Amino acid sequence: MGEKKSFWKHLKAWVDGEEVILDADKYIVSRSVKEKKNWGGRYSMENIKGNKKLYGFLSVAISVLFIGIMLSVVNDLPEFGNPSNPANNEVMERYLESGIEETGAINFVAGMILDYRAFDTFGESNVLFLAVMCVVLLLKKDKNNYSEKEEAENWEDDYFDENEKRPILKVGGKLLAPLIILYGIYVILNGHLSPGGGFSGGTIIGAGLILYASAYGQKKMQTFFTFRTFTLICVACLLTYCACKSYSFFTGANHVGYEIPKGIPGNILSSGFILPLNICVGLIVACTMYGFYALFTKGDI
Amino acid sequence: MREVIAAIFIIIGLIVFLLSIFGIFRFKYVLNRIHAAALGDTLGLGAIVVGLMIMSVNFFAAAKFFLIILFFWLSGPIATHSIAKVEILTNKNYEERVREK
Numbered sequence: 509m510g511e512k513k514s515f516w517k518h519l520k521a522w523v524d525g526e527e528v529i530l531d532a533d534k535y536i537v538s539r540s541v542k543e544k545k546n547w548g549g550r551y552s553m554e555n556i557k558g559n560k561k562l563y564g565f566l567s568v569a570i571s572v573l574f575i576g577i578m579l580s581v582v583n584d585l586p587e588f589g590n591p592s593n594p595a596n597n598e599v600m601e602r603y604l605e606s607g608i609e610e611t612g613a614i615n616f617v618a619g620m621i622l623d624y625r626a627f628d629t630f631g632e633s634n635v636l637f638l639a640v641m642c643v644v645l646l647l648k649k650d651k652n653n654y655s656e657k658e659e660a661e662n663w664e665d666d667y668f669d670e671n672e673k674r675p676i677l678k679v680g681g682k683l684l685a686p687l688i689i690l691y692g693i694y695v696i697l698n699g700h701l702s703p704g705g706g707f708s709g710g711t712i713i714g715a716g717l718i719l720y721a722s723a724y725g726q727k728k729m730q731t732f733f734t735f736r737t738f739t740l741i742c743v744a745c746l747l748t749y750c751a752c753k754s755y756s757f758f759t760g761a762n763h764v765g766y767e768i769p770k771g772i773p774g775n776i777l778s779s780g781f782i783l784p785l786n787i788c789v790g791l792i793v794a795c796t797m798y799g800f801y802a803l804f805t806k807g808d809i
Numbered sequence: 810m811r812e813v814i815a816a817i818f819i820i821i822g823l824i825v826f827l828l829s830i831f832g833i834f835r836f837k838y839v840l841n842r843i844h845a846a847a848l849g850d851t852l853g854l855g856a857i858v859v860g861l862m863i864m865s866v867n868f869f870a871a872a873k874f875f876l877i878i879l880f881f882w883l884s885g886p887i888a889t890h891s892i893a894k895v896e897i898l899t900n901k902n903y904e905e906r907v908r909e910k
Contacts, residue, residue, distance in 0.1 A: 674894075680887035684880075722891075 612770035612779030613700035621705070622782045622789075626753050629706075633749060633789055636796045637742055643800060649807040662806065669725030681723025688716035696790035700782045701774065706789025713790065714797025721798070726806050733798070735809045741795050745788040752781045752788075811863055818860030825853035838906065839896050843889050850885040854878070 586593045603616060603624075611619035621629050649658070689712075696709030721729045771778030802809045825848060832845025855878055862874045897903055 674891075676887055676890055680883060684884060687880075 618700045622785045640796045647803045685720040699786035700779045706786040710790035710793025713794035717798040718801045749788045815860040815863040822853045822856030847889040
């Protein structure tokens with residue numbers, strides 16, 4: 509009977525969400541103290557660094573081991589420029605022979621990343637958006653993660669932004685930022701004709717925005733670029749990209765029944781969807797670059 | 810003749826870059842180091858691009874090189890100036906540090 513009673517006791521405790529040890533007093537008296545093995549002390553950083561000889565020997569040995577592994581792999585690599593290499597297969601031939609016909613882009617890289625492998629690029633844009641969303645989640649200031657001390661520091665920064673005279677930086681920013689942004693736009697719009705494209709052009713535009721923000725302060729930047737604009741641009745670009753690629757995907761993914769005209773290769777308005785996709789990617793990258801800068805310096809876009 | 814003059818300019822630029830890299834690693838204080846770094850960015854890059862301008866095929870290529878010089882000579886000194894200003898404004902031991910060396 510005693511056992512059954514204790515079983516019910518256990519069950520009741522389990523249902524209540526507590527853990528009871530029956531006859532706790534006896535258990536506490538009779539239990540022996542566990543020996544703690546001090547693994548941490550034996551293998552801690554100070555101990556290893558104190559033993560300079562072993563440390564030096566181990567570092568050299570590990571380096572030599574890794575160098576050996578790398579060199580043995582290099583030994584097994586195929587010869588550079590050999591026509592029978594695994595990289596020189598029918599995929600490359602297809603790209604070189606019918607790339608212009610199928611994509612309409614003179615810049616093969618743009619044709620590849622925005623036409624043949626456009627879903628891969630869509631994933632990359634999503635990764636950028638996700639990264640900036642994580643930074644927003646962690647660093648954007650609101651009531652819960654914002655102390656008075658930080659507020660005072662921020663106020664000081666704003667005070668410096670408004671009252672510090674930075675004539676050289678301001679003149680430089682005024683001269684350079686529009687040129688940099690213009691060059692970025694050129695790189696994006698010529699993505700299918702010349703080297704460049706969405707990612708590089710977007711980075712250049714982001715650099716121009718960062719230069720302007722550091723010269724004139726974030727208050728002035730917020731007159732035309734707020735958090736709302738940032739979210740709107742990012743989401744609209746991702747949705748446009750998704751819609752464009754879904755269209756070509758659902759019409760057969762192989763350009764069967766694909767009504768978008770390719771145009772003459774070499775013209776600025778050619779190569780189907782590559783130009784709008786480049787613009788979308790470029791806007792996302794530019795917003796992301798500036799968003800990182802603004803969130804890490806001020807905690808607000 | 811043209812190649813020789815261009816080579817002389819490019820070698821001068823490379824020597825300046827070498828000196829600036831030595832300076833970046835040998836000096837200990839920020840202001841000394843940005844002085845060395847800015848040397849490479851302005852004089853070294855200017856000399857190399859002038860050498861390339863002499864070697865370039867036509868007028869428009871040379872004009873593009875000139876735009877590169879213009880951009881770097883505008884942006885590099887401004888960046889150096891801003892870094893130095895921040896160092897002077899935020900380093901509390903600035904007076905001691907400068908008088909020491």
